[in-house]
Amino acid sequence: MALSTPALNALTRDQLRAGADLLAEAIPPGTPEHTDLVRRIDVRDDLARITAPTLVISTTGDPLVSPALHRQLADQIPGARLAEIATGHLPFAERPKEWLELITTFLGEHTPNA
Numbered sequence: 001m002a003l004s005t006p007a008l009n010a011l012t013r014d015q016l017r018a019g020a021d022l023l024a025e026a027i028p029p030g031t032p033e034h035t036d037l038v039r040r041i042d043v044r045d046d047l048a049r050i051t052a053p054t055l056v057i058s059t060t061g062d063p064l065v066s067p068a069l070h071r072q073l074a075d076q077i078p079g080a081r082l083a084e085i086a087t088g089h090l091p092f093a094e095r096p097k098e099w100l101e102l103i104t105t106f107l108g109e110h111t112p113n114a
Contacts, residue, residue, distance in 0.1 A: 004061030004088035047076040053110040054080040057091060057102055064089045081106065 011019070054077045058070035067084070074082035083102050087094040 002064060002089040002093075004059075004063070004086070004094060006061070007088055007094050044076065047073065048078065050077045050080075053106070055102065055106040056080050056082050057099070058082060058084045059087045059089055059091050060084050061087055062089045 008016070054074075056070055056074040056077070058067045058074075059065075060067050062070075071082060074080040083106075085091045085095055085098055085102065087099075091099040
């Protein structure tokens with residue numbers, strides 16, 4: 001549920017099974033409670049109060065969180081920048097160099113000189 005359709009289609013059946021098994025072992029305690037909280041909490045009214053420089057990375061092939069929600073988030077945080085990357089929910093797994101470049105460029109623009 002986290003990879004984009006092209007990334008999933010590129011995997012062999014054995015790779016897919018191995019990935020699912022690895023993920024099952026890595027799910028931390030509290031995940032069901034976290035998932036429940038995500039379904040119930042609404043922080044939209046808090047977004048307008050964010051003052052930190054904000055980069056919203058929209059994963060355009062995300063099967064878990066709609067890119068429309070990414071855009072809403074960026075629209076409601078004052079001064080937020082929206083960047084799109086053609087991946088599923090895990091850009092660091094599907095396109096690590098592109099993801100890292102987005103983040104390091106943004107941080108470089110917002111980090112005071114030493």
